[in-house]
Amino acid sequence: MNLRASLRSKLIIGFLAVTVPLFILLMYNNLYAMDVVRAQVGQSNKNLLAMYMNEIDRTLEDTESYVYNFVVQNSDLSVYGKAKTGSADYFFSKVRLQNKMMSDIIRYPNVNMFFVYSRSDRELLSTSFRGGDFAKMESVSKALKNFISEQNDSTLSEKKWKVLQRGGELAMVRLIKTDNDQLVGVWMDVDKLMIPLNYLNLGDQGQALFVSNQGKPLTKTTIRELQAPSYTLSLPAATELYRTLRTIQEKKYLIVATASRKASIHLAVLVPESTLLQQLPYFQRLLYVIPLIGMVVLAIYLLLLQRTLLKPMYYLIKGMRRIKRGELETRLAGASSKEFMIINDTFNDMVAQIHDLKIDVYEEHIRTQKAELKHLQVQINPHFLLNAINIIYNLAELNKTDLIKKMSKHITKYFRFVTRTNLNAVSVSKELEHIESYLEIQQLRFPNYLRYEISLDTELANEAIPPLIIQPFVENAVIHGFVMGKEPFVIQVMVIRPTQLDAPYYEVHIADNGVGMGHEQLEELQRNDLNADFEDGHLGIWNVRHRLKLQYGTASELTFEQRVPKGTLVIMRIPRSKTYVIEGGQSSHVQDIASR
Template sequence: MRKQKKERKRKMQKSLKFHLIYTACVVCVPVFLALFVIVNVSIFLVQEKIAEDSREMLSMNVQMMDEELQKVSSYLKEDNGVSPEMEGFLSGDQWEEYKSEVISFQKMQDIIMRFRYVDNYMCYLPKTGKSICRFTENSGDFILREAVEKTVKENPEKFYGNGDYWFNRKIHDTNLLMCSWGNEDVILCAWTTYDSLMTLTKNWKKTEGSSYCITSKDGEVYTELPKEMQDLDFTRKKDGYYFSGDYDKYLIIREESSCSDMQMVRIVNRRDLLGALWTIRLLNVAIMVVFAFLMIPHLFVTLQKYIFHPIDLLEKGIRTVEQGDLSVKIPTDESSTEMKHLIASFNNMVSQIGELKIRNYEEKMEYQKLMLDYMSLQIEPHFYLNALNLINTMAQMQDTELIEKMTENLSLYFRYITSSRNKKVTIGQELEHIGHYMNIMMIRFGECFQYEENVDESLRSFLIPPLLIQTMVENSMKYAFDVYGDTEIKVEIREEMKDKKCVVIRVSDNGKGYPQEIITRFEKEIPIEGTHIGLWNAKMRLQHLYPGASKFLLSNREPQGAVTTIVIEETEGKEV
């Protein structure tokens, strides 16, 4: 028992499967897993750290920006229509209006100088049409200021508000961040360009390939970006950070403003983000490549010798067998234990299949020959004794004319049976044979029955098994014939189009018809014993000769009578 275990263990250790799994598990898998885990964990930690630092810096600066914008909003709300200078503007006295204008101008100058991010300050009186503006050198060109003033004057109702929130407004194809307070008496506006807001990022520490920008909270970019960053996606609603660009090249960190419709965004190139880790990653890849190139020659030779070459031989052998050639034999070259066993089993299997195929074919042919001969013999004997007995009776009566007629038809009947047993006959030959049979029946029973043929002349040359229609006619004579009545037997042969073009042979009579049990047995293909054995043998002959291409049907007609129908696909009995 112990020796058998050792032998099994030795075979297992020599198998190709064991060597491949062992090599992969012991060498490749730990190395690849370790490198994968180290690099990806390092990248994740670095990304998390940089994203956290960037988020803190952005949060701090956006908070400072929001505080300043909120202070400007507070000044707008304090400098409203109830202040002394506003009352002077609205008094209607020119001297009071002049003094108020001077005071307001100086106040605006103080506001402009006090805050870093406000470029323009404007006061507009809708009822009088007067306006006072103050601006800095960063406020844009004269045309932009004129466009803002014109927009406020033309649509003053759009600038009514309480001054709590800074909105983005696009004027003269330029995005501006604007806050306004006003009503139908006075409108106070403060605005700035996004380029002014971006001045605070000039002193921020940036790596090469990184940038800052300002976008709307929906992702619309308000400031200029390098060309390679212009197609980045800033629309994602995601906290923390995410990646965008080709192959997720850039890390995106965002911080939204609490008092305006904007957000500050930092864009960092992943390669610059990883720094030295990027070099380590490339070094790991180089190590894996070198390792792979050292292993490839040995691995290729091993696989070619022990797997690829034997599998190629097996594939060629299988293709040869598929083409019907069972003489193929694959050589057992030097290979692994499993492949040698597989090839030897294949050769043995093909050899056995060839022997079984020949033996099965021979047995099948012999069986079919025996079945057909047996069925043909079953059709014949019951008629012979009746014919001989009839001739004996006529001889006793010395009716030589009937004896001559009987022997002539009987000899033609026997000649047809003996000459056509091993071949097919035409429908015309079969009907001629049935004529001899019916002549014998008339000699035997007289003219107390009627026989009728309705045959498509184009089908007389159609090939069928011998004695097929004769068996059907003989069955009708046996079960439908009535000595005291008028027996009718009719043979119809025509062409019909079903799923395919078919030849339909139908024999009907006016007898009692088939018992329901016999019809059921034929439909369910339950073997018949006793009555109607001739029809059952004919059905079996059809199945052997035309498998899947023929039908043998029994039915009854109204008011009485039996109908026997045979359907054969026309391609199965080509005309001679």
Template structure:
């Protein structure tokens, strides 16, 4: 189908689709009209049986819901001991009586949530003339107030021969309702439901434009549609399992079903004019409809392939290339529909923008990583600085100027190294010198309680490593292992593994302290963040994060305890990293 000879508006995909469907649907619509004209009769027994089954199903559903409520009422009246307090005057013990009412109200408020088909659960103490009512969450405050008033009227006007084994019908100012009472001495436990709730599922049944389903009392009085029933002259009496024809001007097929739980019936009325059909041509018309539908389907698929499927297939193929990372893919074929032309142009422009955006995002990510590295390198423990100043103060008190000079020189060298934030890596020689300087400061802090050794091959001193990696691990060891009761030994060793490809630099830091707790080792092995709210283990997290940023998938750090030697940390990173 071609639309080139017409204006641009006829190139629209919507116009093509509408014209195609209209072209093939008009004959089928005419055929269906012919089918509906002659299909006006149906076998009355089949319709009656079908609707009788529906009535039985809905009545069984209503009875099951009512049975569940009955079971709840019986169980509540038998097991709840608070009901005993309602059998005596409240003046005996007003506090216990009030608490019992609150517990009972909570019980039925929670219980009614399991029975959405109800309107209310209630308890009535005849001795105290006290009514407790719990409503569902549905309806307005006015509806709940009307329900309570109806319950109060029912309690006042209920006859003495009330049936406590079944659901009873109550006609009030708000229409008909069903209620069931379970009596325990002078206390009544009951449930209440308006018939409009029971009729909600029946509203989904199709009884025709003038048909209806309704509940009737035991005396066949309608609980709803009373004016309509009287106007149509419908006799609501029925025989179970059969149907009857009733009505004045309009004939109705009437069927009914008895309730096994209450004194009411369920009745359905279908207009006879809407359920009759003519069957002689039904088979022939059905064949024509089937054949026409098959032909329509084949033609529709052919046109759909030309107009829809091929352009979509081209777009899907281009999207797959983009998914595979080929951001240079472009849709070159021009479809005939205006919508697909716009989609092709938008797709090509979007792919180009994604390509440019990906480059910009990658550059932004690199800048972010550079900024994060600088931030990590500038993290300083303020406690160390304050403790060092405190040591200088104490040395000044005893006028040990030689140690003050050495301590000051060490601190100057320490902070000069710390503020080398313009470099992501330093030489192993500078890092070891900084660590030795740090250990000397700690040795002055803890005289006689700390000793250390540093070993490194001369050929490795020019290798590049991230700054503060060794010093941070040593600082963590001193923080958690040094004590005034024993001498702490710290050993640092750097060696190379030339057999690996590429060659790797190994750094081992070991102390003679108690080692890492088992839970910390498990967290470190699982690569979980071990930083607490007080900042503990932030140095270890700092080292691990910087190694991930600088040596993705190439560097490694391991934490473990050696028997009799304390905590051990091994760092492995490539040797070919250049300083700067």
């Protein structure tokens, strides 16, 4: 059955045709709302980051201006660079420089240290490190010297703040080269620049961080993926408001970033999408619940249809199919709805009427078949009677009274068998005895020109056979195949088993050495057409074929063959019966009756 054509499929498709577009519309509305919120959050955070970055850049710019002014306006810097180490000028200029930086650092709360570095003798003159002890001062000094040693004239000429990473800490360093091979600079911890960002409302898992231009996180982060040394973030371009980040734990973050004008860094924030969704209206978040509700409604809808419509229709269709297969005892039970109760009662009444009508038609068919079989069986009697009377007439013309007596005896025996029309079957042996009586009659007429041979397998003697089923072929052989000549006309009747010992049938062979039949006549007989017109000469053959069809259906078979060098062979294949026919309470049979 085509599932698409079923009522169940059409109802489901109709329901989905209504609900699926609604779900799609709701999903589109929710996704659109989420995109709007992302854009708004991205724009808001981008503006906020731009404000913070401008403040940071302004701090860096002010600090950088101080360093430039310090280089240009402080004459002690030139004396310190040119004076001989250990001289009074060297000592006093050094003290004045250090005091100057110590007094000026108070005005720059984000600066940790001002310094002057002599590249010739690798001497570092600096303020104390704000926010650290002596040990940290030593560590910072060592890191700073190493960092400066890695710089060359090309990098020193860049007017940019440089990022210095020391362990897990991050610092911003600005170096300005003087004419005396000195570097005047400032050290600023990034942690101080991050303090205002800690007050941003980014959710429980949101965070702000500095990122290099290549996307490498520079400040500490709690996201595991970002802690890997080789990890890089995909920062949004200048024309983009945000980009998204999906972690291994399937958490999504919104990345918003802005670049610094004074350093090769970006200020970025990671905003969890869960925080964004909290800003959506409540009904939009119901999108995740609506499909579940729809599935529940669909299940209830299908269950109701199953009970009230589909299940009764299924039983009705099932009952119709059983009726189609001939199971007329099928009845439908009551239904829950009034309409189907009426349909089921009407169906049961119709099936009962069909059942009674089929029984009546079947019984009438059986009676008709029996009447037709009796009629066909009796139909042979006048056909042979005319031939027998003709034979007696010929004998009377020859004044052969002895033969007439013998003929009358065989005719009496013959018609005693023929008039037993109440029998549907006789034993093979009785049928062959009847054929012998007929051939005796014919032999009395042509004693020197006709011979016959009858043989029977002893195991087939009691097998059932329709009465008078062999005689038409023997009779046709005598009438149409017999021509008086130099050699006698021989008729052979044999009842044999086929070569397959377990075959469910036996064969009757009627053979003669007469004139045979033409090719067209043989084809006509082989057509096995019960509805075709027949001539008088084929009446007996049509009779036999019709009787075999009525009694055995397609299980029987009748074929005709042309014998070599001449003559005709008729083969009847008759199904073996499960019970044997026993005449008079005893089994009688004929075996190898002597040729005459």
